[in-house]
Amino acid sequence: MADLDPERPLDPVGSIKIKIGLLVALSILVAAVVLQVGNRAGVPAWLTLPVTLAAALGVTQWLARGMTAPLREMTTAAGRMAGGDYSSRVTATSADEVGQLGRAFNSMVGDLATADQQRRELVATVSHELRTPLAGQRALLENLVDGVVQPDDAALGAALSQSERLSNLVEDLLDASRLDGGAVRLDLAEVAVAELLDAAVRESAIGGRPVRYEVSVQPPDLHVEADAARLHQVVANLLDNASRHSPTDGVVRVSAQDLGGDRWALEVADRGPGIPAERSEAIFARFGTADPTGGGSGLGLAIARWVCELHGGTIGALPPDGGSGARIRAELPLHPDQTPSAPSPERTIMTMTPEQGAAPASGVTAVAVQAAPSSATPTDAPNGSVIASMFGHFWPERDSLRTAPGALLGSVAVGLLGAIILPERNFGIGTFLVLLAAGALVLRLSVHRGRLWALASATLCVGLGALVFLRAAEWLAVLGLLVSAALVTTALTDARRPLAMIAGGASWVLSGLRGLPLLGRTLTATSRHHVLWPVVRTAAISLILLVVFVGLFASGDALFGSWVSGILPDVRIADTLVLRAFTWFMIGGIVLAACYLALSPPAVETVGPGDPRPVTRAWEWQVPVGVVIAVFAAFLVAQATAMWGGHDYLQQATGLTYAEYVHQGFGQLVVATLLTLVTIAVAVRKAPRATARERQVLRVLLGVLCALTLVVVASALYRMSLYQEAYGYTVLRVLVDAFELWLGLVVVLVLIAGVRLRGSWLPRATLLSAAVFLLVIGLMNPEAWVAQRNIDRYAETGRVDLSYLASLGPDATPVIVDGLPEELARCVVGAPEPAPQDDPLEWNLGRARADAVVPGGGTDRVGRPGCPTTIGE
Template identity: 40%
Template sequence: MKAPSAVPAAVLWTALCNGLVAALLLRDGIGVNLLLTALPAALAAGVAAVVRGRRPRAWTLVWAVTALGLLLVPALRDAGWPAFLAVLAFFAVGSLALHGGRRWPGVLLGGLGVWASVVPGIGWALRGLRERTAGNRRRWLPMAKAVAVAVVLVVVFGALFAGADAAFADLLSGIVPDMTLGDFPLRVVMFVLGVLGALAAAYTAAAPRRFDRVKVRPGRARGRAEWALPLVVLAVLFAVFNAVQLTVLFGGYQKVLAETGLTYAQYARQGFWQLLIVTLLTVAVIGLALRWSPRGTDGDRLLVRSVLGAICVLTLVVVASALRRMELYVGAYGLTRMRISVAGIELWLGLLIVLIMAAGVFGARWLPRAVVASAAVGFLVFGLSGPDALIAEQQVTRYENTGRIDLVYLQDLSADAVPALDRLPEPQRSCALQMLAYDLRGGGDPWYARSLGESRARSVLAARPVDPSDVCSRAGVEGYLIEVP
């Protein structure tokens, strides 16, 4: 789309508002402040799109709602790693909402296109400012003076009222960020980034790049025998492997363990990673096979659907086998961040295989957007589910059933794990929570930079403080004692 000629005044004001919100709220950490900062930028993009004559479509709304929903993860969960993944997904899905896209080039490049709008957005805003301020100083200068006077009055009288009444001062400190001269440079940086982000989003909404128009040369169609022979051999190999797996899955573990000399947990650990790689490679093989598939006649298309459909079905058995092995592995050693992450990846790969099969039956026009949407929703569900809380819950349940627990690992979890760890008996409870209690000591972050998980953890620890004595030694854990004030 042709670059817009004039920036709407509402876009300039919302960009300024976005910069102020970023400067005030993003200095102290992340929480609901990320969502509050994104809202003015989304408003600026919406205004620019409406002025430009763009109408919201169903998929645009899906991408926009999903993007903003991803920012609920740092607002609700304290764990930094799922929050980081959710924020990365937010930028990709938000960029896709601004660009749109149906084909693979559109949905893949559209997720990155907003970054290319930063510099054009600055030029767009500067041109608009020059056009609006030239010869109009009598109109905007009094408004600027009025805003400056209002800010000064609020600061002066707010400070006086805070000094006159302790209750008002406490209320004000809980709402207004605590600003010092030392953090002024960082807040300036946050302000600039907030303004640039809003301008880039608005410019993209006003003049999106049509990545769907990028031409991708189709692969050269192969002959039936040349194309089908390697895939049929691969399918036979899958079938043989799955026959063994089905035997094991339905009760043949003891025989396999006796023949291999492996323990129950070793057998589960040995195969999961290989099966995960098999699933990844199978997705790549299917993509390449579709690129080089014979497609001249109805018979060719039937052959492609039959062979690839068989491979997809057999791959789903591989996915089930991998997840079963992970279940055994977790039962033997407990749930960890790595294990829950790769299990989530394996589940999504299984869903991807199902989507590919559905595309073979109903057509593939919807497949690119469905794949990206499934990934975005996966990040959202993964973050909102609270992985650290699930890990703690599983470890505590495992301890109740077997008496085994990895207290050293649990000490590194986030505040999301506190409600589950609070179920442990002493001294295991205090040993597992000592490091978290140390990290959560004091007043903590302001409300806008604090997650719901952190608030819940503080309530639990305030109701039942941890034992500050040498509980880890009594629990059998050495070298991890932190003295909690």
């Protein structure tokens, strides 16, 4: 039984239905096992589910790849067949219906290749066979025109003979096209060999080559039974080859003799360069020549062999009778078989090595040479991918991207680094090192790495990534990672428009699926490496065995366990091995998907609403925009009335206090600002801009709308400031303030773009400003800033929410300790406790400052007996 192919594990299964059932069952089984292992090891669900899904998809891809490979190969082979290439074959090793289809396909391709080869050979044969008589006829006509030959009966008879031979050749070559079909018959008749040779020599001499011919026939009246026309082909081709390769004034010897026993021999010899022994068989194949570097069409001797085989004879190259030159000998029956037949697939060719010496004519050795098989081995040409067809023109893969070992090994290394550093550690310098390694790898592989936007995005990503060790607030680090991801996908895909940027973000997730064909090719290529894959496989197996057996013996023997603890005092990898494995897979997969996005970015710029279609009548867009402007104006009038009327007027008109009034409307104002930006974008697409007047109206109306929007932004910020003065500052309120302020900046950018009605730079500028805003917020330490504002408010009003201050993270601890009285500060940050031993990989500036002020404090800030939650509220 043949070895099981690891790339086609389901080949022995004889039914495609059973294969599909096994694929589904094994995928579910693997998913269940991975999920159970993750749950039992305490791996978080947000980490377990993606890894489980990836494992199930990996098994599905592994099994389905072998099932559908013949179909992909057939698709590729069919495309090549359409271009005239019949060399491709499919790997039909499976026992199911697809394998049967593949074998039938190979048989069909072989038949088509044979038919195509016959067609090509027929064209070449016709060209070759017509060349000699045409050359002779042309030479005769030129001699007649030049007066060298008189137009007597002999000359005209020679011309007529050449014309007759052309007609006969056309008929013969039509018969040659039926060679492999077995439809060729011999027109046998008695032939005088001497007359045949004399006629062939006269025709060859007409070509004007400077050689002499010597004819010898033994016995002189030798008569044979043969097809005269086809036998003439043999002699003509042999004489043509001999005269072409003979030196000037050389001698071409043509001889025929009766061998006895119903056999006779025809031999042509010259004194040319001769035939190398290693080429003595190849010259009788179609397009075969004595010169290994080529030269000549190589059809004459192939035709001679075909005619000899039709007569039941053989032909071969013999060593010359001393000296140099070529010697071709054919042995034919005196009375050929009358039964029409085609030559056998095994071509019989006579050959003789120089070591054997010149054997007698009757001792020529016949050697059977096996013809080339009808089907070739499967090609290694890349197959069409089902996944590639899913994404179509949106995500073509670069033709030069065959494998990506650097991306694969780099992602594995970054994943391993993350698996060692991240589990059971807080955000810190170690997290930043993992992010930095991943970013450097992706930037190195990006096809857009040299562009200014990519360099600017990389710089901002480094700054946002640094927040993981500069600030202790995890929410700030998460926001930084999200904005960094947007910058990364925009830089890798070179997206410029809003929808293209969104598509670029989605492509990072989809690249895990789109990159599977490249991953498969890379794994296949690395598995064939003579050193790399065995080293990796050996190292992985050795590491697994080391961890397993060391863990078993360390837990089973106290002394051995103490030795292990002495060697590895601070490493607890074995306790979290499953968690680290999941982390390795997760981080490595995310980085590998980013690497594929860097190597082969999708055409995200094709994603969009299409070209703008302006309205035919200007009022169709002017009226809706005018309505929005009128609403904005009415709103601003209401704002002014509320401000000038004072608190009493507002309470009388609405029943709300001023604080309740400003808090109630802030969210709606933020939404109104966002909708205004959408309205402006739609108006720009729909407004006609063919004339200067239309462009001026567009600038005026949208400029007014942007100006009113800026007033609304200012109103919203003013409302929030009043509310925070009344009820205190929180991080969420500060972030909402920053978001509204950023929206105001976006409106200003829209105004700038509207001056020239060109805003191709606007989407990137918007993303860049958001990243800069977040970086500035992170550097200003928002939790400490909020704590300071509340402490200042306490100093002015005597009111403070201690429970909220206690909810702030370590970033606010130094400010709280320095700003509040000692007793209140203890209620907020807790009492000092023994500080845990610092881990250099999770060092964080915010936590380090907090520990310097209150070592180990902050673990139980609120709830101590005698501590209030609020003061003065």
